[in-house]
Amino acid sequence: MKQLISSPYSHGDSSLQQVMMQVVLALIPAFGIHFWLFGWGIITNAILAIIFCLGFEAIIMWLRKRPISNTLFDGSALVTALLLAITIPPLSSWWLILIGSLVAIVFAKQLYGGLGFNPFNPAMVGFVVLLISFPKQMTQWVTPISLGEHISLSGSLQVVFGGGLDALSSATPLDALKTGVGMGQSIESVMATSPIFGQLSGIGWEWVNLAILTGGLWMLWRKTIRWQVPVAMLCSLAAIATLFYLIDPSRYADPLFHIFSGGALLGAFFIATDPVSGATSPRGRIVFGIGVGLLTYIIRNWGGYPDGVAFSILLMNMAAPMIDYYTQPKAFGQKGQRD
């Protein structure tokens, strides 16, 4: 019989599954609000993503001749599926989610060796590949229910497996702002003329983002994630946004808009905090977070895409090993010593 061969002989009650399930729980408010405001789209997205992600995970584990059930139910593929589902426009066609799941699980995760060995966040790789390959489908965002009509479940399924969403979609606030400013309009006039803007950012989106913030704060409180990455990312994003907002408020949106728009909060609490692909030393996490925050702002304002969170995170994932190398903490008893 197997037994513990060396100390320690006792173990706390934490498990990988538990960590992953906490992330899943923290996502529930966001999915709930999303469903309430935008309808069935998020649910079909989530169910399809879960089926595809777990399916691909199982197939690869079978091909790699590894025990399937341990890995399948460790929760990591479930988290990837949910993150992918929330970043893809609701009511996306099934094949879009299939491709996203394939890229995320097979290419970004398993081909690198599976959980723990992937240099990039799988969900973000899936999302970015879709964004670059299918720009039209990836920018068809469902209009909030308060602005459009309610689609029934059966209607939603027809859209997902049939196609044709054009009539119901609208630009995201970040997109609308970028287009407007690009055409020479001032931010104030863009926001005044379009019905999609709310108090903090976009109508509906601000509530989803508040729910994400709630889930993120809950994870911080439960110590599922650590404070460095979200704090560093949001502070750096707010700082650079404030700077440019003060320079020219007609061309640059205010910091609150930036934080509550697009993927900033989702990225800060759920994706940049992915420990596998991020920096791991405490100081490194801060550097990592600052990098993501600054890059996000740069891409949003001067890049080709309305949002830059996914790109920023992937870029910083690349830098993580180097960040870790240069931010190693001094060990006990080395404080007074030179390196």
Place this chain on the structure above:
Amino acid sequence: MSMLNRKLWKYHGGLHLEDHKSFSNGHESTTLPLPNRLTIPMQQHIGEAAHPIVKVGDRVLKGEMIAEATGRVSAPIHAPTSGTITEIAPLPMPHPSGLDVLSIVLESDGEEQWCALSPTDNYRHATTEELRDKIREAGIVGLGGAGFPSYIKLDPGQHFAIETLILNGAECEPYITCDDRLMRERPHAILDGARIMRHALHANRCIIAIEDNKREAFDVLNSMQSQSGQNDIELVLVPTLYPSGGERQLIKVLTGKEVPSQGRTLDIGIICHNVATAATVADAVIDGIPLISRMVTVTGESISAPQNIRAPIGAPIAELLEFAGRNSGADTQLIMGGPMMGISITDDSLPVIKTSNCLLLQPKLLPKPESPCIRCGECDRVCPAELLPQQLFWHSRAKELEKVQDYNLFDCIECGCCSFVCPSNIPLVHYYRFAKTEVWAQEREKEASNIARKRHEFRLERQEKAEQEKQERMRKKKAALKDKENGKDDAAKKAAIQAAMDRAKAKREANQAQGETNVAEPTPATPDAESESKSES
């Protein structure tokens, strides 16, 4: 002088563990009935093994030295009871390596007949050297678990002034209560030991540190000290946090100072001993009794009456377990030491040794399945050495021995906090031990190959030198020979020329003379030429 409101410092990390101390700390300690047979390993301490000075068949008295120290870092061993030596052979002992160690088997005669002891009348009149020698001769080693010969830590050398002596009564590992019981039952011995060690070290201060889950022990020591009217020892309650009993962590808590990485405590003027070691020092110095028994906590869910047992060194573990009562039923796992840093024992016939502070018998724990590391960093949050265990793990696994040292592998104290909190159930400490032994093996190999290489280079050099010398000699010889020949030729030529000139001259003279007289003989020139060439060579 007990200071409850004294300033204390914090170290990074650590764990609040369930202490399970109430299993065994509520009962008066007991004494193990004398076993018939004691197996006494020669290597119960860090350093060189002791060397037996008895033969099979010898009768020894209780307290008599049966093995002597070999070298500076070593400790002698004494007979725990009177009896006959029946065997001296390599036998298994409780050690993670599982290797056999030369051991002396003593068959007790049940008489407990003591040898002559040499007590010290007043240690205050003794010199540091006398006390140190006494402690060395008594075979005292650190009883907290490491087993480092104690006298060395009472002999810091002239270059180190010791400011503070710390007695470690933290006992931070769960389940273990032997120091707790000892402090409650023999406070005078601990205080005496503290004063003796302080006297030997000329330390300005002496602190006894106790974790605050052992309030009773603190109170007993405190009242004992106030009764005696001496207030020379500071008693300090420190917060219960694993591993505050680690020497470096305890020093940080008490003084705010960090022992330099790879350095020693005396680099910052501090010496740390275990409280049980102090009691043993008092016994050795005041009464002349060597280290022949110790208090062992026998506890765990599979022990029916957990308690602290005073057992002679060499007593079979099984006898202690039987004495405290084994619960029948479930498959059990035996650990010597605590659950965080102890070692697994698979054979309960092995003996109790000087460092056996606890025997923990638990239902067998099945390891949880191991998952991949997700670098969540729970480990670096609890690491008291302020390392990045996740990076150490990564590089240990990849056998990147230079990288693991860059990440300060050798500052790891193997406390087990990282493994305890790891959500992926990775036996991290096991990987670090593996990496450490790999590094040591590599260094030994490097050293061996260095020696071999140097030898080889030296041999090549020597051969080359010899060859060069030979060549040089031959060249010189040849040159000399050539010179000789050349010299001869030259001389002969010169002589021949000289002779020819002489002849010509003679001829001319003869012709002249002929012209005058016509009778003069030509003068022979050769003998002159010959003598000339001889003198030249």
